[in-house]
Amino acid sequence: MRFSEITLEEKQGALQELRQVKELFAQRGWFPGTSGNLSVRVGEFDREDFHFAITASGKDKSAHTPEDYLFVDQNGKPAQATALKPSAETLIHCEIYRETGCGAIFHVHTVYNNLISEYYGEEGFVPAQSIELIKAFNIWEEDASIAIPVLPNYADIPSIAKLVPGVLNQTIPGIVLRNHGIYAWGKNAFEAKRHLEAFEFIFEYLYKKLLLDAARPAK
Ligand SMILES: CSCCC(=O)C(=O)COP(=O)(O)O
Numbered sequence: 001m002r003f004s005e006i007t008l009e010e011k012q013g014a015l016q017e018l019r020q021v022k023e024l025f026a027q028r029g030w031f032p033g034t035s036g037n038l039s040v041r042v043g044e045f046d047r048e049d050f051h052f053a054i055t056a057s058g059k060d061k062s063a064h065t066p067e068d069y070l071f072v073d074q075n076g077k078p079a080q081a082t083a084l085k086p087s088a089e090t091l092i093h094c095e096i097y098r099e100t101g102c103g104a105i106f107h108v109h110t111v112y113n114n115l116i117s118e119y120y121g122e123e124g125f126v127p128a129q130s131i132e133l134i135k136a137f138n139i140w141e142e143d144a145s146i147a148i149p150v151l152p153n154y155a156d157i158p159s160i161a162k163l164v165p166g167v168l169n170q171t172i173p174g175i176v177l178r179n180h181g182i183y184a185w186g187k188n189a190f191e192a193k194r195h196l197e198a199f200e201f202i203f204e205y206l207y208k209k210l211l212l213d214a215a216r217p218a219k
Pocket residue numbers: 033034035036037055056057058059086087088089107
């Protein structure tokens with residue numbers, strides 16, 4: 001589908017969703033030091049042909065300006081002439097869209113996702129079990145156990161993007177970059193937000209549980 005065939009209404013809707021989510025996450029302190037990036041897909045999806053709106057690179061995400069977003073194609077190239085640069089991590093979004101066909105991807109850096117991904121970095125996944133918020137991923141089994149993939153935080157983003165298909169688990173809508181931040185996705189912005197919030201709850205829970213367990217007096 002050509003970018004010009006996607007309706008203006010759909011494009012504006014995607015930008016409005018990004019603006020709302022960006023404002024909310026900024027209020028939570030989820031974009032320290034211009035970190036983080038957000039995207040929402042528009043138009044029809046084909047593995048080889050899709051488009052999405054994404055935050056421009058290096059912007060203060062707690063401010064709203066006319067230069068906050070641009071549209072890119074499945075290769076992360078701008079879909080329209082623009083002086084804006086897409087997020088430095090756009091290729092990771094491209095890979096997640098290609099593998100999942102999802103509708104929105106949100107990436108944030110938090111102290112909890114950094115510490116927990118570093119703690120479990122060597123294992124290559126963050127284990128989580130019997131935490132109620134696992135149900136936010138539509139996993140309803142009692143005492144469910146999940147493994148959230150952790151990828152190395154290479155400076156070269158294409159090298160990280162190449163690893164995405166090998167670790168992506170279709171039942172777990174997230175991947176963490178070690179000591180960097182999480183990518184969470186969903187079929188739309190509402191679902192991606194729910195998933196991101198659940199991951200962040202789980203990371204905070206795990207961090208506090210590790211401390212609590214370490215403080216327990218030996219029997
Ligand atoms: C200042 S944080 C380093 C870059 C990063 O990890 C990030 O999420 C923001 O990069 P962007 O190009 O999307 O602004």
